[in-house]
Amino acid sequence: MRAVVQRVKRARVEVKGSVVGTIGPGLLIFLGVGQDDTQKDSLYLADKIAYLRIFPDPAGAMNLSLMDTGGAALVVSQFTLSGDCRKGRRPSFAHAARPEKAKALYEHFIRLLKEKDIHVETGRFQEMMDVSLINDGPVTLLLDSARAF
Numbered sequence: 001m002r003a004v005v006q007r008v009k010r011a012r013v014e015v016k017g018s019v020v021g022t023i024g025p026g027l028l029i030f031l032g033v034g035q036d037d038t039q040k041d042s043l044y045l046a047d048k049i050a051y052l053r054i055f056p057d058p059a060g061a062m063n064l065s066l067m068d069t070g071g072a073a074l075v076v077s078q079f080t081l082s083g084d085c086r087k088g089r090r091p092s093f094a095h096a097a098r099p100e101k102a103k104a105l106y107e108h109f110i111r112l113l114k115e116k117d118i119h120v121e122t123g124r125f126q127e128m129m130d131v132s133l134i135n136d137g138p139v140t141l142l143l144d145s146a147r148a149f
Helices: 038-049 097-114
Strands: 002-015 018-023 028-033 063-064 074-079 120-122 130-144
Touching: 002 038, 002 074, 018 074, 018 120, 028 038, 038 097, 038 130, 074 097, 097 120
Parallel strands: 028 074, 074 120
Antiparallel strands: 002 018, 002 028, 002 130
């Protein structure tokens, strides 16, 4: 499972011109599910992201987590994170999870964050979405449950 995590001042996602999710300060999380991913991968990333110390403390050092700040999370499914661009010019999505499995693990990830009392907003699974954000920093991190990077 892969995630692109962006610290944001605000973010929102629209589907067909209607806002379906919006947050103030917190994290925008693009989440991609691979065919070999399990609930253990969801658990690893949810814990890692909730406690990732990427928010500034009073001295300006990145020492605070989403849990410390009480920020929100906007979670957007993004199957293209499973794209493999090593060969040719067209990404291969052969390692992406089938939609049924991906949706179940995406929803599991969201439940895990909510169980930590994090306010979570979402996009819509398998929909074309317009995502807008004000990146804070900018701070953008790549996470992989297989620890590939």
